[in-house]
Amino acid sequence: MSSPGLRERKKQKTRWAIQEHAVRLFVEQGYDATTVEQIAEAAEISPSTFFRYFKTKEDVVIQDRYDELMAERIRAAPPELTPLEVVRHAFVESFIAIGPDEVDQALQRARLQLGVPALRMRALDSLQDSIRYLAVPLAERLGRPGDDFRCQAFVGACVGAMINAMMAWVRDGGEVQQVLALIDDALSVIERGP
Template sequence: MSSPGLRERKKQKTRWAIQEHAVRLFAQQGYDATTVEQIAEAAEISPSTFFRYFKTKEDAVVQDRYDDLMADAIRNAPPELSPLDTVRRAFLDAFAQIDPDEAEQVLQRARLALSVPALRMRSLDNMQSSIKFLAAPLAERLGREPDDFRSVAFMGACVGAIINAVMTWVENDGADDPRQLIEEALSVIAEGP
């Protein structure tokens, strides 16, 4: 897959800079007390520019770049890998690309998503979209239609296991290695409890 052009990279950089300011303000002031105007001011953009990147304040927490990374990893995985090994590799590859500063932001976003009711609901919606988005390249690998029920159900099981790993990571304040937690959570799908 070709890398994005300069214009797209600048847009992505702006998007994640806005998110970084939003998460920082949410952590400092609380989610409900923070306005889009405050986020825009901190990011040195206009509120209308904020809404070009994020449709809602909730999206500034729940959206990330990892679905795209994982979908690419699923598409590009060696053909001999099983569906579970393909998904395992995709999730682990995505987490391997997170540096320590970004890991702290992911941890803060996960804390917010678990503690703010509006964000929990938006996260649930986002999770459903992610499952379908990630199931499509898996279904393609299997020679099936993008909305194949079994591929979506399988990806839902994998994402559910990963959510358990992320929740454990958040509950332990980031002390655990998230990749090890992901490995263990996905092993349950293969082996049972």
């Protein structure tokens, strides 16, 4: 897989900067009290530039690069892994790939998603898109069409387990090693039952 070009890297850097300033302001002032104009000013961009990167204020919290990271890792997982091992590999490797600052931001964004009703609803709405997106590379590995129902159902079950892991991670303080253990434990429930 080729690495992104300079233009794409600059766009991603701007996207992350906007998100970083937005999350900081949401934590400092509260989600509802923070305006797009304040986020744009903090990120040193115009409000119209904000909307080129994020369609809504909710999206600046909801959108991330983790689906892309996980899809890449599903495709790159060793061929001998079972579907559950592939998903576990993708989740764990994607989390390990992000740096400490991004882990902290993920924790802050997760807290916002759990604590702000509008964000919680928007996050739930976006889950089905994530499930469909992540089911495609798994279906490809299994020689099935990208919209395979069973692959979507399987990924949906894994995502459901991950939601519980992430909620426990947020509730218990956000230690990186803890989230990796919680991911493993949550996915083991799919494998072995409760």
